[in-house]
């Protein structure tokens with residue numbers, strides 16, 4: 001959970017400069033989060049009450065109340081994010097993680113946010129979606145001078161509208177966002193009963209291009225990313241969204257990648273109840289099972305989790321549910337390797353045939369470059385999941401206690417409710433009526449069910 | 455009847471002197487090889503001999519047969535060349551010719567004896583004459599001294615030629631071994647290209663690739679095959695050169711060369727003062743020194759005996775491309791008009807010429823020694839760089855390529871392309887290693903010494919082309 005680190009000790013300070021002691025003395029603490037697990041926040045200790053959100057593989061930033069103002073302290077700094085066990089990325093973030101901590105306030109709160117820049121370059125923070133005084137909007141050069149390395153700036157405004165927001169820099173924009181500078185912001189309604197849900201999950205969509213075997217993203221990549229993440233985590237390392245059957249569930253997601261993501265939920269229909277512009281009036285809500293989140297947009301979806309089970313929840317762009325993979329690798333499907341495989345093996349002793357039957361590794365585990373996630377990975381109760389990236393599960397259980405987000409394990413399917421092999425008789429093969437006789441075109445040799453050569 | 459020509463008792467002493475003189479010069483036991491053989495052996499590590507008769511031939515035949523029965527080492531090749539190269543044997547016979555000249559020079563012309571009987575008018579006249587070449591008697595010691603030097607010089611130049619042949623053979627040996635290895639690696643490159651092309655054909659058949667992609671892979675293969683043929687040509691040429699130097703023909707040309715060049719020694723030889731060493735050890739320097747001494751004594755001779763023409767000594771010098779000639783001529787003159795001063799001046803000029811040529815030879819030897827030492831050291835560094843840096847990095851690249859293939863980040867075609875490149879790097883290493891051993895042989899020749907880190911007679915098998923490690927398949931999730 002949250003490690004509280006006194007900003008005054010300064011021991012862990014990195015970056016171009018130090019905040020002056022006199023200045024620091026009046027600052028609230030800047031807590032640090034070293035772990036990438038989901039940290040379920042406690043009910044608010046001070047200020048107006050609200051129902052905290054659960055940041056997938058993230059946390060919410062503690063605050064202090066001073067003269068009726070909620071004071072937060074963000075530290076922009078280089079961080080090492082564990083994208084999945086065994087894979088670490090050199091990124092930039094806030095308070096030890098990327099995305100930075102979720103800031104949760106209540107509609108009407110006066111908010112004062114100290115931002116200390118421990119990056120090697122100027123930064124700023126834009127409060128995406130907030131209606132605030134122009135000078136607090138965080139567009140460096142336009143509404144404020146950029147925050148130089150080592151300096152602390154303070155932003156102060158009133159969180160006027162309840163809703164789903166985010167924060168990110170508006171300075172050296174493409175580098176800083178490509179390095180992971182982003183965070184979630186939730187403004188809760190004054191009345192906790194308004195829009196109340198049982199479970200409220202939040203995360204940001206982000207993408208990185210980290211060459212296999214390296215640690216730092218290629219920030220100049222525009223579209224050809226190889227890591228597609230929820231909150232800078234890739235499946236199988238994205239925590240499941242665990243709910244109790246019958247819970248009203250809200251999932252809020254913001255897109256800070258360079259492409260849209262059609263986010264799809266299995267087993268339920270949902271409604272889009274909010275955008276970054278606010279709450280959608282009930283009469284205007286669309287039922288959907290997939291909602292496209294365009295770049296820079298936020299969506300809140302809601303549904304009743306009435307269908308027990310382990311339900312896939314993922315981006316529907318199939319490459320986005322893969323981890324690092326070669327985008328220039330030719331298709332090998334249907335290529336007969338007999339004879340030639342032995343030749344290659346003589347030249348490259350570690351070689352084994354792959355891809356002739358598709359992209360699946362067929363359970364093979366082979367060494368791959370360091371700090372690289374397998375393209376598809378994770379094993380479920382019935383075998384290989386063969387997905388990665390923007391993929392996780394909604395786990396709906398009968399008796400998941402309120403406030404309990406711990407993983408209940410695999411769903412136990414009722415007897416006879418799982419797809420199974422048909423062992424009965426098969427009808428003779430039939431052809432479509434009036435179909436022209438297919439000419440034996442290319443001598444296509446597709447080898448099926450051949451044992452996987454090693 | 456001439457009193458002068460009549461044998462008189464007082465002339466008997468002179469004849470005796472002549473006989474004594476001639477006794478000084480006789481044929482040596484070894485025909486000059488007593489100098490040549492150790493000089494060659496110490497500088498090449500192999501023995502050399504003059505083939506005199508059928509027994510020698512038979513012994514040589516057996517030696518060659520023994521050596522060719524197994525894999526030929528560089529020393530074996532040098533040994534065979536030193537004994538069996540007919541050009542060198544021909545050169546050896548110059549020793550015999552020089553020695554014969556020397557012996558001949560020491561011998562006085564046979565005295566002449568004539569008998570004349572005439573009668574007429576009842577008178578019988580019998581004339582007996584005993585003639586003896588006095589001039590010969592006077593010039594013989596000079597001639598002998600001159601021929602003696604010439605013989606010494608011949609020994610040196612013959613030995614030098616033998617050493618040159620040994621060096622050339624050693625170089626040709628390394629070239630031939632490396633060329634055969636080159637063929638092997640070219641074949642490996644072609645095999646990778648072949649696999650690529652074959653797989654490309656399967657890709658095309660399965661409908662996954664265009665004609666364009668297929669043609670590209672096939673072009674790689676076609677070029678690789680051309681390279682195999684080219685490597686084969688180079689191998690034949692270098693092997694034939696070695697065969698010629700060893701004087702082999704017929705069935706003997708089927709000799710076996712080792713599959714690999716000797717390993718790079720642990721360290722390069724450190725030579726303290728290569729120039730001094732070269733001046734001390736090189737036979738061409740010694741021959742040039744002898745030549746200069748020779749002309750110096752001719753000069754002295756000219757000064758002492760103005761009436762004996764010794765100018766021809768050393769004047770006829772060895773010229774490249776022409777037949778080797780070195781001769782002299784002696785004649786005694788009666789000083790009526792020429793008191794010999796111009797002849798002395800000429801002898802001085804010849805001496806100065808010779809002294810300068812000696813200096814030139816020395817400068818060249820120094821330069822060659824420096825150059826070949828630097829070349830040797832940098833060849834060592836290049837080969838070592840390949841062995842210790844380039845090849846391990848290539849291996850690492852291959853390992854990483856395989857990891858990327860495993861992760862479906864690269865295709866099998868990149869794997870095969872890497873295999874081609876890796877083999878090409880090993881081929882470059884072989885080339886660098888060959889350069890080193892050639893430089894090694896050249897340095898030995900330029901300094902007239904054997905280096906202590908000569909290759910082992912039976913080279914350890916060289917490391918195979920680095921291969922992908924197959925052993926560490928494991929979980930990586």
Ligand SMILES: [Cu+2]
Pocket residue numbers: 228260261262315316317320390
């Ligand atoms: Cu997507």
